[in-house]
Amino acid sequence: MIDRRSFLVMGLASGVPGVPPLRAPYGEPFTLGVACGDPAPDGFVAWTRLAPVPLAEDGFGGMPPVPVPVYWEVATDPACAKVVRRGTEEAVREWAHAVHVEVGGLEPAREYWYRFKAGPYISPIGRAVTAPAAGAPVKTLTMAVTSCANYQHGHFTAYTRMAQERPDLILHLGDYIYEYGKDEQPCPGGNVREHEGPEAKTLTDYRRRHALYKTDPDLRAAHAAAPWVPIMDDHEVRNNWTGLLEAPRREAAFRAYYEHMPLRRSAMPQGPSIRLYRRLRWGSLATLHLLDTRQYRDRALCGSGFSECPKSEDPGRTITGTEQERWLLEGFRESKARWDIIGQQVFFGRRTKYPPPELVVRQDAWDGYSGSRTRVTRGWVDAGVRNAVVLTGDVHSHWAGDLALDYDDEDSPLVGSELAVTSISSGGDGHDHDRARDALLDTNPHLKFHLRRRGYLLLKVEPTAIAADFKIVRYVSTPGAPALTAAGFTVADKLPGLIRQA
Structure with missing residues (x-):
């Protein structure tokens, strides 16, 4: 877990011993955007994939053959200023540096916003919606x-x-x-x-x-x-x-x-x-x-x-x-x-x-x-x-x-x-x-x-x-x-x- 200030200002250091940092020469990694899916009353799946060269001929999106820590946060506002959940997932070459975060601990039937960070790069912000509680009355x-x-x-x-x-x-x-x-x-x-x-x-x-x-x-x-x-x-x-x-x-x-x-x-x-x-x-x-x-x-x-x-x-x-x-x-x-x-x-x-x-x-x-x-x-x-x-x-x-x-x-x-x-x-x-x-x-x-x-x-x-x-x-x-x-x-x-x- 990391605090909000670390998420925003963390530079090139990967924070993982023996793993090279995600340095600028690799380029912007969030070229494929962000997504979320399969909402539940307490959360949803947040997704991204690191791919600075999306159509690289080897299919690995221009990423190095090493794991990269990807930081994520979920907030209650569109600017991601009011963070309620955050954490780290490791993007690995075996899965083309894709990240699937199963976010939990959220409130049912409300909007949230989420984003990712890898090295100095911050992803676009996505909108999520949690499902209503089981059996709860729902208007629409x-x-x-x-x-x-x-x-x-x-x-x-x-x-x-x-x-x-x-x-x-x-x-x-x-x-x-x-x-x-x-x-x-x-x-x-x-x-x-x-x-x-x-x-x-x-x-x-x-x-x-x-x-x-x-x-x-x-x-x-x-x-x-x-x-x-x-x-x-x-x-x-x-x-x-x-x-x-x-x-x-x-x-x-x-x-x-x-x-x-x-x-x-x-x-x-x-x-x-x-x-x-x-x-x-x-x-x-x-x-x-x-x-x-x-x-x-x-x-x-x-x-x-x-x-x-x-x-x-x-x-x-x-x-x-x-x-x-x-x-x-x-x-x-x-x-x-x-x-x-x-x-x-x-x-x-x-x-x-x-x-x-x-x-x-x-x-x-x-x-x-x-x-x-x-x-x-x-x-x-x-x-x-x-x-x-x-x-x-x-x-x-x-x-x-x-x-x-x-x-x-x-x-x-x-x-x-x-x-x-x-x-x-x-x-x-x-x-x-x-x-x-x-x-x-x-x-x-x-x-x-x-x-x-x-x-x-x-x-x-x-x-x-x-x-x-x-x-x-x-x-x-x-x-x-x-x-x-x-x-x-x-x-x-x-x-x-x-x-x-x-």
């Missing part, structure tokens, strides 16, 4: 939801617009980075900017790709603005990967993901596996169930696109794996929250191209694992969950729809709602009408809205209702687009089904 939770940021396809303007909303939480549903090389999967109309090097496959590749993304000022602004709750999808590893992907590549991707995210030590990868599914509780108001639908799923039987595939209707197939499904259903049975919110990656409700009985559906989504969807949906119904809302990423479009147990029965009661968020930049500027996707609204009457623009989703969760604003930016090919509300929906307490507001 403001949450921004986002996914799919392809650096090559456009500017990350929507991240800055999210930061300006000052949410309590930012939920990232995956595709935080894209693994493609600079000549792969170009944006329609041409790339706005380029990745460094070929497709990411090794630990060095993934470290450099994460570092490239974190040099983006819009992304750094969003991380500094609020606690993040991130979950992985596919492009953090490889497009449409499953657990059958070779272990060395999974191990490299998981390690780099952990190194660059504000995750707790419980998420530290173990070789080619990483435990990311978890719960976050917000007093009596909401329980957030974060799912991993990539790592444990059964293999695709008919590709990943839209197809008719009777084999995928096998009721025993799973997209979550047996252990995660059991964990989720237990969470439903134990929940006392007003709202149970399921954050996950791929489309949950049915989307069929043609009216029944022909069933042409997206095999990479829950449609390709319909037995899994039925068990999960039945699980929250049988558990008496008061309100169920599914949040979805991956699809590069805004979607809103109602959920049922039986989509073939027009009289099947509604049992929840799904809100799917568009991409930050993937797909380029986008457009207001997409004939193929718009046609799905006619074929699937439970689907209420679709728009293929870039943006984010802003949720205001209250005891009586959830208000969802589908925010868009009309262009990402150049920076600075304003955020607009394209549509608004409400889900009322104990009344499943979306109500259009705007």
